[in-house]
Amino acid sequence: MTRISSLLTATAIGVVLLSGAALADTSGKKIALSNNYAGNSWRQAMLKSWDTVTKKAVADGVVAAADPFTTGENQATEQAAQIQNLILQGYDAIVINAASPTALNGAVKEACDAGIIVVSFDGVVNEPCAWRIAVDFKQMGAVQLDYLAEKIPAGGNLLEIRGLAGVFVDDEIHAGIEQGVAKHTQFKIAGSVHGDWTQEVAQKAVAGILPSLPEIAAVVTQGGDGYGAAEAFKAAGRPTPLIIMGNRQDELQWWKEQKDANGYETMSVSIAPGVSTLAFWVAQQILDGKEVPKDLVVPFLRIDQDTLEANLATTEKGGVANVEYSLEDAQKVIAGK
C-alpha cells in the first residue's frame, strides 16, 4: 500500500516537474562537486557519470552550472580549504564525497551558515546541517552470506578479504559479514586479509595466507579484490572457490570467462559510481524547495548469473558497472522507496 502510494506520489511529482514550471526554479542555481580522490577506476567512473548527467542538465537549463572539483592528496584539510573556496565562489549547493566524516564539519558548517545546501554521499559528513546519501554497507556484507547459504547449503570455510584497515566502510562491511556468519552458522571464517580494495594488494595478501589455510569454500569480499583473489588461487594451483565479486570490469570479465568455460556461478555487489548523479539530483530537489529528509540510503547494484552479460556489455573496460540516476530515481529515493 505505502509502496504504491509513494510511487504514485513520486510519479505525480515527476509529472509536475516535467511539465516545466517547477524546473525553472533552479535554472539560475550553481552546484559544485567537491571530491577528495580520483586515483582509482571507481572514482574515475564517478566523475565521468557526474560529467555526463550534469552537462545534460546544464544544457537543458535545469541548473546554471555543475562543476566538479577534486583535491590532489585525499586530505581532509585540503578538502576543507577547497570547500571554503567554493563558498567564496558563490555556489548555491555543494555536493561532497568527503575525505573524513568529521574533519570537514567546520567547513561544512560555514557553508550551511552561508546559506549553501550541502549534500554528502558515499564518504558522508556527520555535521547535522548537511544531507547524507549513505550506503548500507552492513547490508552489503550480509547479503553475501545470504547468497552463500543458498548456494552452498552445507557451508564451509570462508576467506574474508577486507578493505583498507581503519576506514569506516571496511568496518561496516566486515560487521555485516560477521552478522551473516552468525546467522548462517555452517560457515566459518578461516582466514582474513586486507586487500585495500585493490586487485594487486589482494592477490599478494591472499597468496601469502593460502598455504596455511584448509580447503576454502568461498571468498567474501568488499569489491576491487575478487580478480586478485582468483589469480592467487590459480597461482597456488588450488581449486577456485566461489568468489563474490565487486562489479569491477576485470572481475565481471573473469566471471564471464569462467561461466563460459565451466558454468561458474557467483554474484557481484557494489555501489554504482553514478551515485554522484543521485546526489546531484537530490541537491537540485532541495534547491527547488522540496522537503528532503536529512538521511537517505542509496540502493546498491547487484549483478547475478542472468544479468552478468547485460552488465558486462555496458561496463567500460577497466571501469565499474554503473548506473546513472535520473531525477525520477532521486525522487524515489527521497520518497523512501
Next chain:
Amino acid sequence: MNTVAAPTRSPLARFATRPWIWSFIGALAVWVATIVFTGGKGAGEILSVALTFSSFFVIVGVGQMFVITTGPGNVDLSIPANIALSGALAMILMDGSNGMILAGLVAAVLCGVAIGCFNYILIRTLQIPPIIATLSASFIIQSIAIAYGRGLKIKPPPLLTDLVQAHILSVPLLALFVLALSVGLAFVLNRTLYGRAVTAVGQNPRAAELAGISVGRTRFLTYVLSAALAGLCGAMLAAFSGGASLNMGEEYLLASIAVVVIGGSSVAGGDSNVPGIWGASLFMYLLVTMLNTFGVGAGVRLVATGVIIIAVITIAGGKSSGRG
C-alpha cells in the same frame, strides 16, 4: 640478548657485524614462527610466494637505496606514479602480443628514464628540494597515467605472464631474475667508479667534489637509475597481476623506503648495501603473512608491524653506530 660490543675474530662473528644480517634473521624468525603455527603446513609454498612478491619490493627498493645513499634529503617519491604510468604504457604497447614483450619492457624502462630526467631537472634547474620535486612530479605523472590509461586493464601477453609466474624447482623465475639484477647492482655500488661516487657524495658532497667527483652528474644518474627500475617494476607488476591499474604502485612509496632502512642502509646516506634490501623485503612480506596466519585483528596487526619494524631497526641501527 647481550650487546656484542667486543671485537671478535671468528668468521661467524664478523658475519654478525654486517648491518644487513638482522633483516635476514628477522625474516627467518618470522617464517619459523609462521611454520610452527601452521604445524609445518605450507612451509615451502609460503617461502616461494614470499620470494615472488619480495622481488617487486627489491626492484624499487634498490633504486630507492641508491637515491637515499646520495645524501640527506634525497628520496624518490615519484615511484608509485611511475609504476602506474610505466605499467600502463607497457601493457598498451604490448597489447597482449608476445612479439611486443621486449618493446614493451624497453618502453617501460625508457618511460622511467624520462621520469628520472624530469625529476632531476626539477631538483637541479629549479632548485626544488628532492622531496617536494619528486612529489610534485608524481602528481603530474599520475595525472598523465589517469588520462592515458583511464584505468584500462589490458591483459599482458600470455608468454610474459607465464614467465613472471614460472618456477624452476619451485623457485620463482622472477626471483632469480631479480637476484641476478641485484647482484649486478651490488657490483655497481661496490666496485664501479659510479657506485663509489654515490657513496662518497652521500658521505660528504663537498669532499667528493674536491676529490674530482661530479656531484651533480652522480645524483642525476642515480635519480634516472631509480626511476628506470621503478618503470621496470611497473611492467613486471602489470604482467604478474593480469594488467595495469592506476593504484597498483601505491604501497610502494613507503615500502621502498622501509626496505632500505630495515636493510641496514643509513637514512642519512653514504652507507648502504644491497643484500639488506632482500632481507628486508622478505621480512616485510613474511611479517604480514605471519600476522594474517595468526588471524590477529587489523589494529593489533598494524601495531605489531610497527613494533617489530622498530625493534629490527633498533637492533640493526645499534650495530652500525657501534661500528662508528
